[in-house]
Amino acid sequence: MSVLSQLSSQGMTPSVFSHCLKGDDYGGGILILGDILEPSIVYTPLVPKRPYYAIYLQSIAVNGKILPIDPAAFKVSRGRGTVVDSGTTLAYLIEELYEPFIRAITLASSKHVTPVVSTSGNQCYRTSISNLAEAFPSVSLNFAGGVSMVLKPREYLIDGGYYNGLPSWCMGFLKAHKRLNILGDLLLRDKIVVYDIVGQQLGWANFNCSSPINVSVGIHERQRSDSSLLGGDMKFQHLATGVAALLSLNWVL
Structure with a gap:
C-alpha cells in the first residue's frame, strides 16, 4: 500500500496529492497532500x-x-x-x-x-x-x-x-x-x-511554483506555498512535521 493510501485510510489526508515542479535552473518544488482549490x-x-x-x-x-x-x-x-x-x-x-x-x-x-x-x-x-x-x-x-x-x-x-x-x-x-x-x-x-x-x-x-497554493485538507482551508508545511487540521499539522522531507522536492535534469 502506498504512503498516500495509508494516510488516507487513517483519516490524515484525502486521497488526493499534487506536485508543482519549478522550471528554473535551481529545480525543486512542492508536494501537496489534499485538494487543490485553484x-x-x-x-x-x-x-x-x-x-x-x-x-x-x-x-x-x-x-x-x-x-x-x-x-x-x-x-x-x-x-x-x-x-x-x-x-x-x-x-x-x-x-x-x-x-x-x-x-x-x-x-x-x-x-x-x-x-x-x-x-x-x-x-x-x-x-x-x-x-x-x-x-x-x-x-x-x-x-x-x-x-x-x-x-x-x-x-x-x-x-x-x-x-x-x-x-x-x-x-x-x-x-x-x-x-x-x-x-x-x-x-x-x-x-x-x-x-x-x-x-x-x-x-x-x-502555475508559478513559488506562489502560494490554495489547498483544502479536511474541514479547514489554508493557503500554503513552497515554504509552508501546515495543513488544515491539527492531525495533519502533526503529520507535516514528520514528512517534511517529502514536501521539498529536488531534481536535476
Whole structure:
C-alpha cells in the first residue's frame, strides 16, 4: 500500500496529492497532500485499474493543427497507452506518434532553424533566434474530456549547447522503445499536477511554483506555498512535521 493510501485510510489526508515542479535552473518544488482549490485546473479521466497514472491521449496538434495520425495509435490496452511519470526526466512517444510529430515540428519551425541530429541520435535544431517562441511552434497534447496540455517551445526543448557556432535546441520528446507513451518531468514543470485517486482523474494548470497554493485538507482551508508545511487540521499539522522531507522536492535534469 502506498504512503498516500495509508494516510488516507487513517483519516490524515484525502486521497488526493499534487506536485508543482519549478522550471528554473535551481529545480525543486512542492508536494501537496489534499485538494487543490485553484480554479484553472482542468481534469482528464484516469484509465481504471492501471498500476501507473495512465490517461487517454487522443490527438496531438502543432501550431493548432491536429496531426493526421491513425486513431489506432492512441489505443489504450494492456501495455499500451499514455502515462504521467514525474520520475522520468523526458517524454517518450511510440513510433507512430513520434515520427509525424517530429516532422510537424520541423516543418512548422522558422526558416532560420536548421534541423540536426545529435551524437546520441536525438533530433535537435540550430538557430540564431534567441526568442524560441518566434522560432518554434506550440504543441498541444489533447486528452479525453476535451482538455489539452499546451506546451510552449521552452517546455519541450532542451538547451543543446553550441553546434557549429550556433545555439542548438534538442527535442525533449524521444522515441519510446516500448508501446507506452510517457509524459515525464520536463512537461510537468511550472504546473500544478493533481492526482485524484478517489475521483479517478488527473488535473493540471500552469502555475508559478513559488506562489502560494490554495489547498483544502479536511474541514479547514489554508493557503500554503513552497515554504509552508501546515495543513488544515491539527492531525495533519502533526503529520507535516514528520514528512517534511517529502514536501521539498529536488531534481536535476
